[in-house]
Amino acid sequence: MAPTFMVSAPGKAIVFDEHAAVYGKPAIAAAISLRSYLLVATLSKSRRRVEAPYREAAKIHIKSATAFLYLFLSLGSKSPRFIYTLRSTIPIGAGLGSSASVCICLSAALLLQIRALSGPHPDQPPKEAEIQIEHINRWAFVGELCIHGDPSGVDNTVAAGGKAVLFQRNASGPPSVIRLTKFPKLPLLLVDTQQPRSTAIQVEKVKTLKTNHPEITEMILDGIGKIATSALELIPWADFSGNSDALGHWGTLISMNHGFLVSLGVSHPRLERIRELVDYANIGWTKLTGAGGGGCAITLFRPDIEEQTIEELERKFAAEGFQIYETILGADGVGVLWPAVFRNSTDGKAGEEIDQKMFENADGVQGINQLVGVGVQEYREGWEFWTRDVSPI
Numbered sequence: 001m002a003p004t005f006m007v008s009a010p011g012k013a014i015v016f017d018e019h020a021a022v023y024g025k026p027a028i029a030a031a032i033s034l035r036s037y038l039l040v041a042t043l044s045k046s047r048r049r050v051e052a053p054y055r056e057a058a059k060i061h062i063k064s065a066t067a068f069l070y071l072f073l074s075l076g077s078k079s080p081r082f083i084y085t086l087r088s089t090i091p092i093g094a095g096l097g098s099s100a101s102v103c104i105c106l107s108a109a110l111l112l113q114i115r116a117l118s119g120p121h122p123d124q125p126p127k128e129a130e131i132q133i134e135h136i137n138r139w140a141f142v143g144e145l146c147i148h149g150d151p152s153g154v155d156n157t158v159a160a161g162g163k164a165v166l167f168q169r170n171a172s173g174p175p176s177v178i179r180l181t182k183f184p185k186l187p188l189l190l191v192d193t194q195q196p197r198s199t200a201i202q203v204e205k206v207k208t209l210k211t212n213h214p215e216i217t218e219m220i221l222d223g224i225g226k227i228a229t230s231a232l233e234l235i236p237w238a239d240f241s242g243n244s245d246a247l248g249h250w251g252t253l254i255s256m257n258h259g260f261l262v263s264l265g266v267s268h269p270r271l272e273r274i275r276e277l278v279d280y281a282n283i284g285w286t287k288l289t290g291a292g293g294g295g296c297a298i299t300l301f302r303p304d305i306e307e308q309t310i311e312e313l314e315r316k317f318a319a320e321g322f323q324i325y326e327t328i329l330g331a332d333g334v335g336v337l338w339p340a341v342f343r344n345s346t347d348g349k350a351g352e353e354i355d356q357k358m359f360e361n362a363d364g365v366q367g368i369n370q371l372v373g374v375g376v377q378e379y380r381e382g383w384e385f386w387t388r389d390v391s392p393i
């Protein structure tokens with residue numbers, strides 16, 4: 001009987017150049033340490049059934065249940081004796097690529113079950129690892145087609161390989177995607193306005209602005225495009241540890257990028273409130289991420305911020321109904337915990353299997369992170385990742 005195992009994949013944040021990306025400018029999206037986790041447990045022979053990963057048939061789950069069924073019927077092992085249990089720490093519908101992360105988990109788990117992947121293991125040649133990542137990514141894209149209709153493929157590419165990508169739309173074909181394997185791991189505050197938003201409406205807003213004020217809007221879009229280029233130039237050589245100017249340089253670019261997005265009309269009073277509170281606390285540089293009009297803001301921390309200042313700010317956010325996440329930018333891509341057994345443990349659980357009940361009962365984001373997390377506060381040993389060849393940037 002195959003052991004119980006687990007796979008995990010990150011969400012994403014657009015770090016530079018949303019909206020300008022629609023008009024062919026380069027944009028940078030990076031993996032964040034909020035993740036989906038999928039536990040695959042084998043049933044005994046007497047219990048032959050397939051259990052879908054969503055316990056409540058809530059409307060919001062229907063699309064991803066469809067993706068699961070499509071992938072399961074395309075890739076599923078001939079012996080349907082498994083329970084797939086999905087838990088996630090990524091807010092849904094907030095522009096953080098939750099569905100792509102789910103699809104990467106489903107695709108990786110199903111491909112592992114039919115033994116169509118090799119690794120991950122520490123000695124695996126990067127070229128071979130790259131092939132596995134792409135195999136997972138392509139099937140995940142099929143799942144994304146079920147959920148999003150016509151996605152660009154950026155979210156699943158980031159969730160598969162982690163770190164970050166530079167993507168650029170192409171008038172005559174699919175977008176070009178360059179993997180940024182040297183992208184730094186940076187602590188990030190992610191604040192969810194809890195304000196629902198529609199990407200299509202925000203994109204339409206910019207289109208109308210461009211029709212009514214073509215010259216000025218194009219100037220703004222050009223300006224935004226130059227921001228990603230400038231940010232990119234720093235990656236190969238910069239030290240982002242806080243001992244150099246690199247972090248401040250990126251911080252300035254983040255603030256400038258937000259200013260441009262405000263002038264395109266895609267911010268929201270709740271997003272501006274986040275920026276105001278962060279600016280008063282003077283802890284970092286803030287911009288909206290994704291389509292805007294609600295959704296999330298990201299703050300890159302200045303170096304040497306006192307924990308107390310962050311805690312005070314977090315209290316203010318909570319009092320005003322914002323949801324906060326301390327995350328890492330440039331997180332790892334798809335990972336595997338095989339078998340799903342505790343390796344390190346301060347609670348005397350080392351060697352114990354992480355079973356379905358334990359996973360289901362984990363209490364919220366914190367509970368999931370404590371149990372199996374590869375996030376910020378927790379890093380459970382045993383997770384392995386396919387590691388790509390290091391690119392020049």
Ligand SMILES: Nc1ncnc2c1ncn2[C@@H]1O[C@H](COP(=O)(O)OP(=O)(O)O)[C@@H](O)[C@H]1O
Pocket residue numbers: 059060061062063064088091092093094095096097098099100102147
């Ligand atoms: N963890 C999840 N569980 C169930 N369904 C999900 C999950 N994540 C995403 N989805 C489905 O995918 C849709 C798109 O969500 P998401 O990827 O978060 O959108 P975006 O990143 O564009 O804001 C949701 O409306 C929901 O139907």
Ligand SMILES: C[C@@](O)(CCOP(=O)(O)O)CC(=O)O
Pocket residue numbers: 014017018019020021022094095096097152199202203289290291292295
């Ligand atoms: C506004 C835009 O640039 C990014 C939208 O991001 P999201 O849907 O919020 O993840 C649209 C796009 O590039 O397709």
